[in-house]
Amino acid sequence: MKYGKLILKNVFRNVRRTVLTISSLAVSLFLIVTLATVVTEFTRGSSEANPLRLVTGHAMSLGLEIPIAYQSRIAAVPGVKVAIPYNWFGGEYKDPQDMFANFSVDAKLLREYQPELKMSDAQWSAFVDDRQGAIVGIRLADKYNWKIGDRVTLRSPIYRVSPEFIIRGIYSSGDEKVMFFHYEYVNEMESPFFKDKVSTFGIVANSIDDTTRIPRAVDAMFVNSDAPTKTESEREFAISFQSMMGNFQTFIYAIIGAIIFSLMLVVANSMSMSVRERTKEVGTLKALGFQRGAITWLFIGESLLLAITGSALGIGGAVLLYHAKDFSAMIPFMQSFVPTNETVLLSFVTAVLIGVLSVTYSALRVSGLTIAEALRRVE
Amino acid sequence: MPLPLKYNFRNLVVRKGTTIATALSLGITIAVFLMVMALAKGIDLTLETSGEPLNLLVLRNGSTAELNSDVTRENLNNLQFLDGIGRDGDQPKVAPEIVTVIYKAHKGETQGGNVTIRGVTPMSSALRTGFNLVQGRMLKYGLAEAVVSKRMSDRFQGLDIGDKFKVGSTEYSIVGIFEAGGKTFESEIWADVNSLRNALNRESYSSVLIRAKDSNALAALAKRITNDPQLQLKAEAEQDFYLEQQGPTTLSLKILAAFIAIIMSIGAGFAGMNTMYAAVAQRTREIGTLRVLGFGRASILTSFVLEALVIAVIGVAIGVLLSLPLNFVSAGTSNNTTFSEVAFNFRVTPWLIAIAFVFGIAVGLFGSVLPSVQAARFKIVDALRS
Numbered sequence: 109m110k111y112g113k114l115i116l117k118n119v120f121r122n123v124r125r126t127v128l129t130i131s132s133l134a135v136s137l138f139l140i141v142t143l144a145t146v147v148t149e150f151t152r153g154s155s156e157a158n159p160l161r162l163v164t165g166h167a168m169s170l171g172l173e174i175p176i177a178y179q180s181r182i183a184a185v186p187g188v189k190v191a192i193p194y195n196w197f198g199g200e201y202k203d204p205q206d207m208f209a210n211f212s213v214d215a216k217l218l219r220e221y222q223p224e225l226k227m228s229d230a231q232w233s234a235f236v237d238d239r240q241g242a243i244v245g246i247r248l249a250d251k252y253n254w255k256i257g258d259r260v261t262l263r264s265p266i267y268r269v270s271p272e273f274i275i276r277g278i279y280s281s282g283d284e285k286v287m288f289f290h291y292e293y294v295n296e297m298e299s300p301f302f303k304d305k306v307s308t309f310g311i312v313a314n315s316i317d318d319t320t321r322i323p324r325a326v327d328a329m330f331v332n333s334d335a336p337t338k339t340e341s342e343r344e345f346a347i348s349f350q351s352m353m354g355n356f357q358t359f360i361y362a363i364i365g366a367i368i369f370s371l372m373l374v375v376a377n378s379m380s381m382s383v384r385e386r387t388k389e390v391g392t393l394k395a396l397g398f399q400r401g402a403i404t405w406l407f408i409g410e411s412l413l414l415a416i417t418g419s420a421l422g423i424g425g426a427v428l429l430y431h432a433k434d435f436s437a438m439i440p441f442m443q444s445f446v447p448t449n450e451t452v453l454l455s456f457v458t459a460v461l462i463g464v465l466s467v468t469y470s471a472l473r474v475s476g477l478t479i480a481e482a483l484r485r486v487e
Numbered sequence: 488m489p490l491p492l493k494y495n496f497r498n499l500v501v502r503k504g505t506t507i508a509t510a511l512s513l514g515i516t517i518a519v520f521l522m523v524m525a526l527a528k529g530i531d532l533t534l535e536t537s538g539e540p541l542n543l544l545v546l547r548n549g550s551t552a553e554l555n556s557d558v559t560r561e562n563l564n565n566l567q568f569l570d571g572i573g574r575d576g577d578q579p580k581v582a583p584e585i586v587t588v589i590y591k592a593h594k595g596e597t598q599g600g601n602v603t604i605r606g607v608t609p610m611s612s613a614l615r616t617g618f619n620l621v622q623g624r625m626l627k628y629g630l631a632e633a634v635v636s637k638r639m640s641d642r643f644q645g646l647d648i649g650d651k652f653k654v655g656s657t658e659y660s661i662v663g664i665f666e667a668g669g670k671t672f673e674s675e676i677w678a679d680v681n682s683l684r685n686a687l688n689r690e691s692y693s694s695v696l697i698r699a700k701d702s703n704a705l706a707a708l709a710k711r712i713t714n715d716p717q718l719q720l721k722a723e724a725e726q727d728f729y730l731e732q733q734g735p736t737t738l739s740l741k742i743l744a745a746f747i748a749i750i751m752s753i754g755a756g757f758a759g760m761n762t763m764y765a766a767v768a769q770r771t772r773e774i775g776t777l778r779v780l781g782f783g784r785a786s787i788l789t790s791f792v793l794e795a796l797v798i799a800v801i802g803v804a805i806g807v808l809l810s811l812p813l814n815f816v817s818a819g820t821s822n823n824t825t826f827s828e829v830a831f832n833f834r835v836t837p838w839l840i841a842i843a844f845v846f847g848i849a850v851g852l853f854g855s856v857l858p859s860v861q862a863a864r865f866k867i868v869d870a871l872r873s
Contacts, residue, residue, distance in 0.1 A: 128761045132754040139750045168654070169588040169601050265551045301557050301691075334655065334688045338590075348598055359526075359818075363519050367751060370515040374758040377508040381765045 111402070115409040122382065126414065129378040133418025133462075134425065136371045137455055140364055141426040144451040147360050149442050153346035161221075162311040162319060163194075163345040164326055167336040170196075170349075173305035174335040176295070179214075182309055185325045187318030192217040193291045194310040199262030199271075201252070208248055210262060210287040212294045212306075215241070221310050224282040231256070231277030239293045242273035245284030247434075249275075262287075269297040283443045285436075311339070368458060376466035379411050383470040390474050391482030400475045407471035408464055415463025423447075423455050490786050491777050495794040498766065509762040510802035513850060516751040517806025517843050523744035524842075525813050525833040527737040533831040537671040538726030541573070542614060543708055545695040548721045553586040553694045554603075562718055563695060569711060571704030572697055575613070580698035582610040585683050587693075589652060589676075591643040600819065600828040602639055602646070604654065605672065606680030606692075614698050617670055623648045623663030626679060631686075633678040634663035638830040642819060646676070654678075657686035671729065674819075674830045696725070752850045755802075759854025763795050767862040774862055775870025784863040791859035792852065799851025803844050810835050 119126055148155075164182060166172040182191040195212045215236045219225070227235075227243065235241045244254060254260065254275055263270040271294050273287075295303060311326075313319045323339035330337045340348070393403055427447055436445040474482070499506045545566065550556035563583050573580040585606035592599035605611070609628065612618040626632040633652075640646045650661050659678055667673035680692070699705035705724060712722035767774070774787060782790075813833035 124764060125761055128757045128764075132757040135750050135757075136754045139747065143747075168590060172587065266555050268548070268550075332656070363522070363747060366515050366519045370512045370751065371754065373508045373512040373515075374754060374761075377505055377512070377758060378761050380504065380508075381761070 111406055111409065115406060115413060118382075118386075118406070118410050119413055125378060125382065129375060129414050130418040130421065132374045133371065133415060133459065134422035136367055136374075137419045137422030137459055138426045140367055140458070141423055141447050141451055141455050143360050143364050143367075144455065145426075145430065145445060145447045147357055148448050148451060149436070149445055150356070151346075152443060153349070154343050157341065157343035157346055159316060159341070159343070160313050160319060161342040162313060162322055162339055163342055164191075164309040164311060164337050164339040165307060165345075167327070167338040170307060172335070173302070173307055174309075174330075174337055176291070176304045176306055178330065178337070179309060181329060182311060182326055185322060185329075187314050187322050187325075188311055189314050190217050190220050190310075190312040192221045192310045193306040194221075194308050195291060195306040196308070197262070197264050197289075197294065198266045199264045199287075201260065201262055204265075208285055208287065209283070210289070212291040213288050215288075215290050218288060221312055222282060225279040226281045227277045227279040231279075235276040238274060238276055239290050240272070240274050241276035242287055242289040243277035243279055244275060244287045245282070246278055246280045247284040248287060249278045251285075254278075260287075264294075267294070267298050267302050269294060271297060285443055368462065372462050372466050375411065375415065375462055376470070379407070379414075379467040380470040382410070383407055383467070383474050387474055387477070387482050387485040390477065391479050391485075394479045394482065403475040404468075404471045407467050407475075411467035412460065412463040415459045419456050419459030423452055423459075427452060488786055488789065489782060490790045490793070491782055492790060492793065494773075494777065495790045496797065498770070499794060499797060502766070505762055505765070506798055506801070509759055510798050510805060512758050513752075513755045513799060513802030513847060514805030514809065516748065516755045516850070517803050517847055518809040519751060520744055520748035520846065521806060521810035521835055521839060521843055522813060522833070523740055523747065524839050525810065525835045526818065527740035527744065528834040528836055528839060529818070529831040530737050530740070530829075532834055533669055533671055533829070534729040534732055536669065537729045538724065539614065539616060539698075540724075540726060541699045541702065541705055542725035543697040543699055543705060543712075543722050544725045544728050545697060545712060545720050545722045546693075548713075548719050550721070553584070554588065556586075556693050558583070558692045558695055558720065560691065562720060563692060565718065566695055566697065566712065566720075569708060571700050571708045571711075573700050575610075578610070580610060580614060582608050582614050582696040583680060583692040583694075584608070584611060584696060585680050585687070585689070585693045587654065587683070587687060589654060591645065591652075593642060594644055599643060602643060602676060602828060603674060604633070604676045604678060604683065606683035607677045608680050611677070611680075611696065614696050615667070615670070615672060617668035618665060618672075619667065620663050620665045623661075626662055626677065628679045629682065630679065631657050631659045631682055632662045633659045633676050634665050635661050635676045636673045637664050637666050638673055638817060639676065639828075640664050642817075642828075642830060654683065655686040655688060657682065669832065671829060674828060697722070748846065752846070752853075756850050756853040759795060759798065759851065760858060762798070763791065763855050763858035764861070766794070767791065767858045770862075771865060771870050771873045774865055775867050775873075778865070778867045778870065788859045788863040791862050792855050795855030795859070796848060796851045799847045799854075800844075802851075803847035806847070807835075807840050807843060 166174050176193055179191055179193055182188060192214045193212070197210050197212050199210045200207065219232055231243070235243050242260065256275055256278065258275045259272055260275060261270055261272045273289050291306070311322060313322055319341060326339045327337050390403055430446055434445060436442040545558060546553065546556040547558060567579050567581050587604050588601040589604060590599060591602050620634065621637060626634050635646045645652065646661065648661055648664060651658050697708065699708050709722040709724065712718060712720055777787060814835055817830055817832045819828045819830045
């Protein structure tokens with residue numbers, strides 16, 4: 109730290125270059141944090157899955173359905189605490205492009221299945237008692253300005269029905285951008301082709317041990333039926349759902365890699381200019397008795413200072429912006445858009461590494477010159 | 488206006504490290520932009536070419552995809568004898584089809600995706616151009632046999648000739664591999680429609696493909712079928728059906744491409760500015776000399792901007808070269824309604840390359856104008872004395 113003042117002086121020697129380099133670092137890190145957040149939000153379903161919950165769907169595809177009659181048979185499997193129809197309804201509200209998730213469920217069992225949904229007892233019972241009732245997450249309610257008692261019509265292109273619901277409760281925590289309503293209510297309206305079927309059942313197991321037994325027991329019951337099932341943990345289900353989006357994650361990581369490489373070039377270029385300009389000074393420092401290591405560290409310190417300042421601005425800016433404004437509203441099905449701590453930490457570490465690596469070569473080269481060579485250099 | 492071009496260009500060579508680093512940082516920006524745009528373009532092109540101009544796709548009214556559609560056999564009987572349908576001898580050009588999906592693991596992974604299986608009749612391939620068997624033989628109708636597209640066979644485990652897969656309780660044998668010139672049905676498995684109906688225990692079809700006699704008949708048929716209250720069906724030109732599907736996916740990709748490109752190019756632009764400011768600062772005395780030799784301020788300004796543009800053009804060229812191999816890469820994405828996988832190729836088209844050049848030159852200008860103005864402003868005496 110005794111060279112701190114010297115490093116600081118060197119950083120401010122060419123203010124314009126420093127500002128430009130820091131700005132490049134800041135915008136690139138902002139972009140890296142943003143893209144990494146797209147990935148972490150996208151995979152949130154698998155990283156935050158409840159280990160006791162399982163999902164049963166059609167063995168062949170989520171696009172196919174299984175009979176509602178399976179509910180009682182699944183519920184009777186040892187170790188199963190709750191088995192609830194949890195049916196993707198695909199309802200659209202006014203603008204079909206502006207999608208949100210909505211499920212028809214067994215209202216009586218929902219609270220036990222998803223205890224993370226927080227709502228007053230009065231609202232829970234109002235929802236359970238009204239067949240036409242629905243509950244919505246607070247962020248969805250805020251978005252459309254829905255109040256308890258409002259009537260909302262969803263049109264489902266899958267089931268070709270347009271049921272009208274009455275909002276009986278607004279829950280918080282969990283995924284706050286989802287709407288739930290009674291399975292029986294919408295089932296009754298559906299054509300014979302879809303009636304008495306569901307896309308998935310949700311299961312809560314009594315214990316972790318049961319979660320390995322249940323899938324085998326459930327799937328064995330239906331293996332020879334017209335609608336064989338596939339039961340998997342909530343986490344596995346989320347992962348296979350995500351993998352259907354194709355190699356989206358790889359794609360984003362490739363982009364992040366390219367940004368990091370490009371940033372490295374930018375910082376290396378800027379630092380090598382600044383190192384080269386000071387070749388003569390290095391000669392002077394050496395003449396004064398500075399060792400090669402100390403001189404190398406002077407340059408690394410300078411580069412680190414740039415990297416840390418740039419990343420503080422870029423990463424900090426991204427964190428502040430995404431906390432201040434909720435961008436998930438613009439992305440269908442995304443619960444939130446907030447950088448995780450790991451993202452922040454990893455981006456910062458990346459910036460520090462860029463700072464160190466990008467200057468090492470030119471710093472070592474210059475500090476390795478003899479006094480005479482360095483002093484003789486004309487630029 | 489005389490320009491000291493040789494002087495500027497030689498400088499690029501002398502300072503090759505900086506030139507390359509700056510060009511490369513722009514090149515990577517361009518490559519990333521092209522990568523995302525090529526993905527969007529690939530999806531667009533796959534869907535654009537998939538519909539035949541005279542084909543009409545009949546779905547259940549309200550369905551958004553074949554997978555969640557339902558056309559009864561009675562419906563089919565009514566459809567077959569409508570006026571305006573093309574004929575092959577006394578056979579109407581009508582193909583009732585059924586669409587379902589099976590889950591398969593990707594090659595080399597434990598995770599996979601849904602593969603579309605289409606139940607077809609001999610008329611199905613006649614109504615689609617580009618169907619081309621490349622290996623094995625065509626399936627025999629009436630048997631539990633299937634042909635698989637080359638792309639799906641390449642992407643998923645257990646979809647080669649000789650492999651078997653199950654639908655319901657029926658086991659299908661794969662007897663052939665086909666290609667289809669990049670159309671969406673190149674992401675499918677084909678089997679006999681009646682056999683598949685039995686396997687799925689299903690009375691009805693998913694969709695009916697109809698070839699109209701001519702474009703007038705196409706419009707009339709679409710109207711006739713959609714407006715018939717008894718049928719409860721919706722007929723749409725096949726081309727329109729595919730065009731509607733591409734909108735949301737590729738639009739969000741294009742927005743992503745623009746977002747990334749703009750932010751990255753700000754970074755690259757700053758890097759360029761750094762380089763050019765350094766170039767100007769180091770050459771102050773030389774600029775003074777040039778002025779003494781008679782080059783005016785405008786000449787200095789222009790020549791430095793041109794110097795930067797050369798770096799930009801080198802950068803774009805690098806970016807384009809980096810992205811060209813993408814043309815040989817295929818990727819898969821999932822259809823929003825059916826959750827089944829659609830494979831397509833990245834496409835770096837000449838039009839995209841042209842956009843990349845315009846874009847790179849804009850970044851070059853952004854990075855060079857201010858430093859070049861500074862260079863042009865030096866007073867001769869000050870410059871020489873520095």
